[in-house]
Amino acid sequence: MSGVSPRILTVVGARPQFIKAAPIARALRAAGIAEMLVHTGQHFDPMMSDVFFRELDLATPAYNLNVHSLSHGAMTARMLEGIEELILRERPDLVLVYGDTNSTLAGALAAVKLHVPVAHVEAGLRSFNRRMPEEINRVATDHMSRLLFCPTGAAVANLAREGLSTGVFATGDVMYDAAIFAASKAELSSNILELLALIPKTYTVATVHRAENTDDEMRLAQVIARLEREAELRPVILVAHPRTRQRLAARKSAIVGVRAIEPLGYLDMAWLLRNAAGVLTDSGGLQKEAYFHRVPCVTLRDETEWVETVEAGWNRLWSDEADRPRREITEYGTGRSAEIIVEHIARFLEG
Structure with missing residues (x-):
């Protein structure tokens, strides 16, 4: 790199x-690699966005594209246009993307069209359901990436198989790094259990946000019925995504035995989850976070x-009532996944 410090543009x-x-931002700083953070605006609710930057020691984004509340095509197109402009302006050595959202796809596509290498964190995941927009985003991003x-x-x-x-590396899971960080901070700072008057290990945490569950009336009715069955066993705390709040408001009927609350900051959510007796969710991330805190999970998906x-044995699909013996999952790593990823990035940039 001829003595010039590398520059990474990260899209979230x-x-x-x-x-x-x-955790990767902290590891990049420790390695002396400059990072420009671009926030597409896909999650714009302050409790789904701003609070995370404060609580996770994540720098304020250098750019915010404020793209949200549009169709998949319109959202991805506007993100693509904005990210392309930033890549041309900033000339990064690498574009770093995460997961499987429209932001992920737009970041990868803008970079590869401009011949900037792409690194994809959380590469290789597959649900094998091509009806899910996330699955299309995953597959396309992986095939555009130089580092997976x-x-x-x-x-x-x-x-x-594909x-x-x-450029493929097994690194462990950075979500585990983040969970360790959050649990240590939340134990000292969170009072969410007191605010909600909850006793540890006596309640279930629920989240529902995927369009496949919220936008189909029959499917939403099935999800609500599952939440109500759980509420017959113990209180259910539904941490309601903005889309879910809209759908439930349109129904004009409460979910029996379910207490809906606003989205929480990451530390409060981590502490609420860590002290739960169970989890019901359609979130990919929360399935893993439940395991990190050793809380049994039911996934509200097929x-x-x-x-x-x-x-x-820590998770099961809602269509599967079988209980399996529980064991540890060693391949998620030891909490050093971010450091391992940054080591690979540094070697790639050194060329």
Whole structure:
């Protein structure tokens, strides 16, 4: 690199991406690699966005594109246009993207069209359901990326089946790094249990946000029925995504036994989750976070990218009532995944 410090442009837009980006941002700073953070605006609610930057020690974004509340096509197109302009202006050595959102796809596509290498954190995940927009985003981003950082061996195997083996690394899961960081901070600072008058291990945490569950009336009715069945066993705290709040308001009827609350900051959510007796969710990230805190989970979907959480007995699909023996999942790493990823990035940039 001829003595010139490398520059990375990082694209984020949704809550899970902020969480994943935080430990890597700290590792990049420690390695002396400059990072410009671009927030697409996909999650714009302050409790889904701003608070995460404060709590996770994540720098304020250098740019915010404020793209949200549009169709998939319109949202991705406007993000693509904005990110392309920033790449041309900033001339980064690498574009770093996370996960499987429209922000992920737009960041990768803008970079590869301008011949800037792409690094994808959380590469290789597959639900094998091409009706999910996230699945299309994952596959397309992986095939545009030069560096593919896989959280599990299954993810590496998925890429191999698609002919991708160069630049593929099994790194463990940065979400585990983030969970360790959050739990230590939340234990000292969170009073969410007192605010909600909850006793540890006596309640279930629920989240519902995917369009497949919220935008289909029949599917939403099934989800609500599952939440109500859970509420017959113990109180259910539904941390309501903005889309979910809108759909529930349109129904004009409460969910029996379910207490809906506004989105929480990451530390409060981590502490609420850590002290729960169970989790019901359609979130990919929350399935893993439940495991990190050793809380049993039911996934409100017909498939999951995190098959190892099911195989290890900590998670099951809502269509599967079978209980499996629980075991530890070693391939998520030891909390050093961000450092491992940054080591690979540094070697790539040194060329």
